[in-house]
Amino acid sequence: MNQELEKHVIKTGTVTIGIVCKDGVVLGADRRVSYAGGGGVVYFADKMKKILEITDRIITTVAGGAADAKKEIQVLRAEVRLKELRTREKASVSEVANLLSNMAYQNIRTPSMIPMIAHFLVAGRDSEGVWLYDVSPDGHLKEVKKYASSGAGIMQVDAILDSEYREGMSSQEAVNLIKKCIITTSGREPSVGAGMDIYTITKDSLKQVVEQEALLDFKDIKSK
Numbered sequence: 403m404n405q406e407l408e409k410h411v412i413k414t415g416t417v418t419i420g421i422v423c424k425d426g427v428v429l430g431a432d433r434r435v436s437y438a439g440g441g442g443v444v445y446f447a448d449k450m451k452k453i454l455e456i457t458d459r460i461i462t463t464v465a466g467g468a469a470d471a472k473k474e475i476q477v478l479r480a481e482v483r484l485k486e487l488r489t490r491e492k493a494s495v496s497e498v499a500n501l502l503s504n505m506a507y508q509n510i511r512t513p514s515m516i517p518m519i520a521h522f523l524v525a526g527r528d529s530e531g532v533w534l535y536d537v538s539p540d541g542h543l544k545e546v547k548k549y550a551s552s553g554a555g556i557m558q559v560d561a562i563l564d565s566e567y568r569e570g571m572s573s574q575e576a577v578n579l580i581k582k583c584i585i586t587t588s589g590r591e592p593s594v595g596a597g598m599d600i601y602t603i604t605k606d607s608l609k610q611v612v613e614q615e616a617l618l619d620f621k622d623i624k625s626k
Contacts (some may be wrong), residue, residue, distance in 0.1 A: 416553030417587050417594045418452060418463035420523040420546060421567065421576040426532040426604035427525045428573055429453060430580035431463045432555075432588065433615065434596035449596045449615070457482060459608055460498050460526030461601060465553040466539060471520040474509065478502055495526040499535035499543060507541025521552040525603050532603050555587035555594040562586060573602045577611060588616070 418431040431452035452464050454475050464471035481501060482493050502522060509518035522537040523546075534546040544550075549567050551559045562583050571579075577600055588595030600612035 416452060416465040417551065417555030417559055417584060417591070418465050418521075418523055418553055419549070419551045419559060419563075419580050419583055420463070420525055420534045420536075421549045421563075421571075421580065422534055422547060423573050423576045424570045425573050426527075426602060427534045428576035428580060428600065428602050429461060429463060429523060429525045429534075430577075430584060430598060430600040430612070431465075432553075432584050432594050432596065432598050434588075434594055435468055436593040451599055453599050453601055456498055456524075457486075457493065457526070459492070459528065460495055460524065461603075461608065462502070462525070463523040463552070464520060465522075466520035467518065470509075470518040471522070474502070474505055474518070474520055474522075478505065492528065494528040494530065495524065495533040495535070496528075498526070499524045499533075499537060503537050503541050503543035505541075506537055506539060510540055523550055523552065525601075527603055527605055527608060532605055551583075553594070555583075555591045558587040558590050559583045573604070577602065581612065 416432060421428045433449045433451065435450050450468065453461055454464060455461050456479055462475065464475065478501060482498055485493055502524060519539045521539050524535045524537060526533060536544045536546050536550045549563050551563065566579055580600055584598045595616055597615035598612060599610060601608065601610050
């Protein structure tokens with residue numbers, strides 16, 4: 403990539419996390435949106451929710467280029483809806499994850515000055531159970547059995563998950579672990595933070611359990 407083009411490539415900071423627990427899956431993400439300018443300077447552009455609904459039973463995290471990720475999810479929603487109308491059956495989590503994987507595979511290999519680069523953690527429930535899938539930017543698809551993370555904060559997050567995750571943990575323990583990961587990472591990775599969203603998925607429900615925004619507070623310093 404030449405230097406002039408590189409100045410305009412969007413580079414986002416994010417942390418998204420998926421944990422498999424004994425009663426389902428917990429999915430979490432921070433809210434900060436950033437982009438890079440020349441000289442490696444990062445500008446914090448906005449806040450956005452990085453866990454998006456695909457159907458009423460399936461959600462996904464997004465990491466990478468914000469425009470790329472949103473566009474892929476818009477197309478995915480339409481394709482899944484058409485599939486359900488044609489077959490008169492609800493799409494399974496595996497079918498949705500495979501479709502997204504194929505889209506990512508094709509998009510990154512389509513000739514373009516700026517290729518589409520986005521990473522997804524897809525979670526949901528269907529008649530067969532509760533599932534978590536990792537869809538990497540190159541289209542690689544993997545079913546997650548323990549935990550997965552993506553984004554700029556994975557160096558900090560993976561260290562915490564490696565040491566504190568345990569099989570058979572409850573959904574509430576997983577929620578608390580994701581909170582710890584995001585809060586800790588936001589203190590060390592400037593492009594992570596601004597709040598968090600966390601969802602739990604069980605065989606009976608999909609619901610948001612954490613919706614928080616980080617607010618900057620200034621206080622007077624009293625001289626002694």
